[in-house]
Amino acid sequence: MPPEVSVPSLFQLGYYWEAKIFLTSVKLDLYTPLANGSKSAEQLASEIKVDTDALSRLMDALVSIGLLKKEEDAYANIPQLAEFLVKTSRFYMGELMLLQDAEWDHWGKLEEIVKTGRPAVKDNIFISRPEMGATVSRVLHRMANRVAPALAEKIDLSSYETFIDVGGGGGAFSIAFSKRYPHLKATLFDLPQTLKIALENIEQEGLSDQIHLSEGNFNQGSLPDTYDVVFASDILHYQTDAENAALLQRLYEATNSGGVVIIKDMFIGDDDAEPGWNAVFSIHMMVYSEKGRCFKGKKIREWLTKAGFDNIVEIEKNTILAATKGI
Ligand SMILES: C[S@@+](CC[C@H](N)C(=O)[O-])C[C@H]1O[C@@H](n2cnc3c(N)ncnc32)[C@H](O)[C@@H]1O
Incomplete structure (x- = not known):
């Protein structure tokens, strides 16, 4: 309403x-x-x-x-x-x-961005401003820590053995799932500057043996291996439509048969009359990144289906979708 x-x-x-x-x-x-x-x-x-x-x-x-x-x-x-x-x-x-x-000065450019359609900044903060990116990672890690343990309770990973957290940031979700499922072999994949923060957090939790860190760019080449569970939280809203479609294809290639992909993000409501607060967050992305935006859940479903995933289910409204890769 x-x-x-x-x-x-x-x-x-x-x-x-x-x-x-x-x-x-x-x-x-x-x-x-x-x-x-x-x-x-x-x-x-x-x-x-x-x-x-x-x-x-x-x-x-x-x-x-x-x-x-x-x-x-x-x-x-x-x-x-x-x-x-x-x-x-x-x-x-x-x-x-x-x-x-x-971000104050960038918000001052909103009118100009809307008039011209041209972004006020280059790339995204993690790539163009690594120091600010590190601050963002710390903040996001703290925020994610508040929801990750409940999510690890909610999503049952007990029958899976391997897990990758793509763009895993400070590691809140890798840490929560690894604690909840101690048999899980986890990999946190991210850019080198973010991995430094993840390393500190993982060491602090005493999980260095369970969570392996892997450095790379998820828009280039393939992921380091294939996994039973491929988890990606809050990375789609930094990217374009085409990059995300290609990324979900990469995630499909990295999922073992019978495995599952879990996409957590800030989706705009599918009902045009009720976009929800993420439509406001999407303006924040327009102001502070070159190409970031929030997508509708149905767009993510489209990418997942095109990539080859089936059984798409919404685990949390406008926040989490999961899908499986057939055997
Ligand atoms: C918004 S944060 C999300 C962090 C974490 N997944 C969470 O939900 O709290 C986005 C993450 O994606 C990483 N990232 C951005 N672009 C990337 C790329 N091209 N390749 C790998 N990681 C990337 C950033 O370093 C950052 O850790």
Whole structure:
């Protein structure tokens, strides 16, 4: 159902001031220096070397939004938020905001992109901006860690022996499936710069014997071997129609007879009247990558069928499709 629209909600939609105030507060990392107690604007400004008056106005705005509190002249963290905004916390989520902030200038080019159809950036972040790509991988890994164990429970891999995680990133899914199915021999396939992050995570989990890392480009040549389970999460939305059709063909070649392919992504609803939030995410991809976009589930079904897979089933609505390769 489309959201109900009113004049106040229209005003709210066009209103980004609070978003930029918040992103800037994370960029300036105002929350970490307050982790051990409140500080005045003067104290904080001299610590982080910014203008005192401008900082105190920014912090007053943060108090008004509810992201800080103020008593007398001293600003303090809100305890429930501090665990996500203080850099030293294990639940720190600031990297996600830093990422949004880094895309600010690209969003400013949206009108031009729509007018010309020309992208504002080259390639995708993992290839053209490896440092930013590493930040993305860390953020995605943290987010994926929240859903991967439940997915490993939901999808029964007990009868399979080999597994490849194509574009496996930080390894959240390889790790979750390997923990849930300790007999599984897993391979995480990705670009060299991302494998460094995967290695750290896999070592930390003590799974180096079970998960093998393999370096390569999934758009070139074939995958290193064939596997019972071929898993690919959040890689299709960085690519074109033609690249994905070719990639799914490659995944078919890499699947053993009787094996299964599992595609997890952010599909646009098949019903044109209900595209879902992924239609908004698709604009993010249009702004921050050369050719990224979200596809409808029926497009993925088409590629899977053309590649030779059968028995396509939707495991999670607009998120996960699985299909088998006949014997
Ligand atoms: C959005 S991340 C998804 C990571 C992980 N699968 C997940 O769902 O959290 C996309 C991943 O694809 C990798 N990647 C992008 N282009 C690639 C290519 N051409 N060959 C191999 N890996 C690629 C990136 O390094 C990154 O780890």
